[in-house]
Amino acid sequence: MKPKIMSWNVREFNEENKQFQIKNLLQEWRADIICLQETKLKFVSRRIVQSVWNCTYADWVYLASNGASGGILRMWDRRVVEQMEDFVGECTVACSFKRVANNFL
Template sequence: MTLRLLSWNVRVLNNPQKREVCKNLLKDWKCDIVCFQETKVSSTDVAFVWSLWGSPFIDWAVLDVVQALGGVLLIWDKRVFEKLDVITRQFSVSVLLRGVVGDFVWACIGVYGSNDDGQQVSLWELSS
């Protein structure tokens, strides 16, 4: 199985025009898992997620922005992965996923936080 992953520091997804650009690129790229960092979105719902990935076959987990900093959104195709568990911490959102085909289990972690000098640091880690 070929897995298509995308990690993207989008720097503000609350702009409808930027979301439209993201949606069009995601259609072209046909990803299985997407991690958006620095979303700057304070409240994420299904309508917002669908505005990014127009497929009805999606699931997602989110770390909403804290004091206008950060925000992480993990989205995946439910035809490829089944969600087993989600853990949200101060700077990360973790999802345990099982492959629909092959029954393999993945831990996907989207991390976002500030470092000491005030610059932002983004990290996307995918491990099995």
Template sequence: MKIVSWNIRGLGTNGKVEVINRLVKIQGANVCFLQETKLVNVSEVFVRRIWGDDNFDFRFVAAVGRSGGLITIWDKSSFIMKKEYRSNRFIVLEGIWCVEGWEGF
């Protein structure tokens, strides 16, 4: 299991999206956690640009004012989500790691 986590300090530019996309691809990430996105809306099309293909699921929490914003993206063939808990300060996912065969997250 490979995880990418980044306090991105704003995800409003194409350059940052491209850098994250390259990092996810190079590292072969199964999960990507992005903090401080400063985004109010996040679409599937936008997340596809970050992840690079259609084999993903994601959850996000909108920024409040000029702070916050979270996105968690994962490979659907690696993790099956069973439950989720969200607040303006966290995203918690519970499920099964398909590759590893153990529960968690």
């Protein structure tokens, strides 16, 4: 099975209503790799990840916001893909993955 990838410009993560919308859509879409842009978060913890994605096997990498703009959160299900490497730049989060099922990069 191919991993499902979702990317979304959430335009601010801190609003409770927005977190509820994100959580509902993630449950509906059942994505394996998720990229949320414009989170406006300075720090991302396991609590924050679990507040929107009810995946026990979630891992993540993030780029903190710069003031009131930016912020990227990339999450993935470790049962489906394994992160091989990542790069967090000034305005970029890049990751390479391999599928757990067949080691395909």
